[in-house]
Amino acid sequence: MKDLDPLVLYYVFVEMMGPFLLWSLVLTTVLGLWIFFWILVRERGFSSKRLVRSEIIGLFGGVGALVLMARVTVSGFTDAGGPVDWLLVGLIWGGGLAGTTILSYALLGLIEIR
DSSP states (O other): OOSOOHHHHHHHHHHHHOHHHHHHHHHHHHHHHHHHHHHHHHHTSOOHHHHHHHHHHHHHHHHHHHHHHHHHSSOOGGGOOSHHHHHHHHHHHHHHHHHHHHHHHHHHHHHHHO
16 A cells, blocks of 8 residues: 555444444544633633543543454454554554543533533
8 A cells, every 4th residue: 555545544444443433433523622622712721620630531531442442453452562563552542541631621611611
């Protein structure tokens, strides 16, 4: 594969996760980012107390991303052999951590507004 084709990546993700899980993750990401930026603009900055709570929740989100990875793929953590495999595991955990932190910050901000 010489070129990076977005359509091929789309079909790989649909094959791995199924169309429902894929589109629910995309919708959650878009909606969560929109609410996050809306709260930042509305409050004119970060709330440190809410950010620390969101970071703690994000740690569990990283673990959840690893569990999701182990469920949708055929391989498990014992199959990770080389450094690139462990780098990918770390990137998946970091993506879950960052996504859950942003989403929880947005949801906590909505709860505090009400």
